Amino acid sequence: MxxxxxxxxxxxxxxxxxxxxxxxxxxxxxxxxxxxxxxxxxxxxxxxxxxxxxxxxxxxxxxxxxxxxxxxxxxxxxxxxxxxxxxxxxxxxxxxxxxxxxxxxxxxxxxxxxxxxxxxxxxxxxxxxxxxxxxxxxxxxxxxxxxxxxxxxxxxxxxxxxxxxxxxxxxxxxxxxxxxxxxxxxxxxxxxxxxLGRDAGRLVLKGRIARGITETIQAVLWFSDLRDFTTIADAAEPGEIIPLLNDYADAAISAVHAAGGDVMKLIGDGVLAIFKAEDPAEACRSALRAEADLRGRVAALNARRTAEGRPVTTVTLGLHIGPVSYGNIGSDDRLDFTVVGPAVNEVSRISSMCRSVDRGILVSSDFRAATPAPESENLVSVGRYALRGVGRAQELFTLDPAHL
Incomplete structure (x- = not known):
């Protein structure tokens, strides 16, 4: 050469x-x-x-x-x-x-x-x-x-x-x-x-990094958390808390990603995610596929953890659909790429109602209205409820136990 x-x-x-x-x-x-x-x-x-x-x-x-x-x-x-x-x-x-x-x-x-x-x-x-x-x-x-x-x-x-x-x-x-x-x-x-999540990360690398750069999008909102986590955390050995959070977070995040969703934030034991699609019906279908996947993952996880003699729990889930602001919020030099808006507050409140009505999943009336058949036919009413911090009462729905 x-x-x-x-x-x-x-x-x-x-x-x-x-x-x-x-x-x-x-x-x-x-x-x-x-x-x-x-x-x-x-x-x-x-x-x-x-x-x-x-x-x-x-x-x-x-x-x-x-x-x-x-x-x-x-x-x-x-x-x-x-x-x-x-x-x-x-x-x-x-x-x-x-x-x-x-x-x-x-x-x-x-x-x-x-x-x-x-x-x-x-x-x-x-x-x-x-x-x-x-x-x-x-x-x-x-x-x-x-x-x-x-x-x-x-x-x-x-x-x-x-x-x-x-x-x-x-x-x-x-x-x-x-x-x-x-x-x-x-x-x-x-x-x-x-x-940041897959979609948010892609947008940031393309230059969406300045404070205040947001867009209004229509999205299905997912908020899941762990049932009785505070009680479990108080009773468990200190070294068990992080592994427990990791196990159940992995189940939720994997289910969301497998169905095409994006995880926006981990909040303690909670997971905030979104499903975007040009057709709202398809976004609702994706969220329900993720919920079914999550149930299977949690069942397998609980079997493993029980065999290991470790504490187990279940995941409660709220689903809603609505407009949200999607983008950068914070100070000039410390930003969070997330979703905000009344719909985010609503999905959090819907998720928290799972304990009151003893259901693993609750969805809003807006979500049910946007869900196509035959999936919508499996969503049955649990009644009308006033949600804390939300101005209007609304009817909530859950999956028909006969179809689980």
Whole structure:
């Protein structure tokens, strides 16, 4: 690979990074460009940590032998159990411990190999291997994302050669920067989705970040909370409270998301969510699908927790439909992307009435009116009630027990 090839590839990396190419696109394109320029790559892998509630990082893989392989794999925590043992026996862990930035192994001639994957590469006919660790500064690290790990492999019996190694040394720093940019964009998407919700997060990333930018939307409102949570919390061991909240919140949030809804806020043991659709009937259907899903999830959860000897409860749910203001509320430098309006207050009051009428779900007359058949036929009246803080009494409905 000539100096002109290196310059052209560096320019390609910059263009791809500015264009917002994903990590997979960067790796695939880089390997293709290197191969076309005379650097005979046969395998490559990038590893970068992330900031995610489930995954510690992601692995990106490329190979030129036509064998089907997932180009991207997400991995969990590597600080306990077998995952920790695997990580601590890896070449990258040893490079971090020693402070090395580069380590080369002529896998065709060296034997035995200190790392299992090198022996597997040798058996597959590869000849030369070089690993790199490109570290980020402490100020530019986010979470565990403090470096980019990579390795590069060739089947060429002569190996990479000094020219090939020099090309990799010159090109990998800009590639690491482009990959870091792509990963930071992914982290931003994860953070806003985790803390704001999927739709609100998307709007914020598109620029809806100034105070007072709201829109009036028609939405189905969901407010669920836990029955007798205060009593359970007073009686339970302190270490049981957060796991209990997490278990039941996971059931509610998963049911809402599976039905296409967006969770706006977690309020203690309560969940405020919305279902938006151009057709209000479809939004009502989605909310009822989520309710049915939630019942199944809570039944399975209670069976598991009972078997474990842990406290159990049930979820009460209020559903309503109406206009709400949807957007940013707060101060100039501390905002909440949420929904507000009389309808939000009403759905909270409807949910709280579940205890008074001993029902797991109550829906407003507006919700029932917007619900199409046959779903609406399963909603039966429980009477007319005055809701605290709401100016008008209204008829409330529940699911017909015969259809549960």
């Amino acid at each position: 000539t100096h002109a090839h290196v310059q052209r590839l560096a320019a390609w990396i910059a263009r791809q990074g500015l264009a917002g190419a994903s990590e997979t696109e960067l790796l695939d394109g880089f390997c293709a460009e290197c191969t076309a320029a005379g650097l005979p790559l046969s395998r490559a892998m990038l590893v970068i940590d992330t900031l995610h509630p489930i995954y510690e990082g992601r692995v990106f893989r490329w190979r030129n032998d036509g064998v089907a392989e997932e180009p991207m794999v997400e991995y969990g925590r590597t600080d306990t159990g077998a995952a920790a043992a695997d990580w601590q026996s890896s070449i990258f862990y040893q490079m971090l411990a020693s402070g090395d930035e580069e380590r080369r192994v002529r896998i065709a001639t060296q034997d035995p190999h200190p790392w299992k994957h090198l022996a597997e590469l040798k058996e597959a006919g590869h000849a030369d291997y070089v690993a790199f660790v490109h570290r980020f500064s402490a100020e530019s690290s986010i979470g565990e994302m403090d470096c980019l790990y990579s390795y590069w492999v060739t089947r060429d019996p002569d190996g990479f050669g000094e020219e090939g190694l020099a090309a990799l040394r010159a090109l990998l720093p800009p590639l690491a920067l482009a990959v870091k940019c792509a990963s930071l964009a992914r982290i931003a998407e994860t953070l806003v989705e985790v803390y």
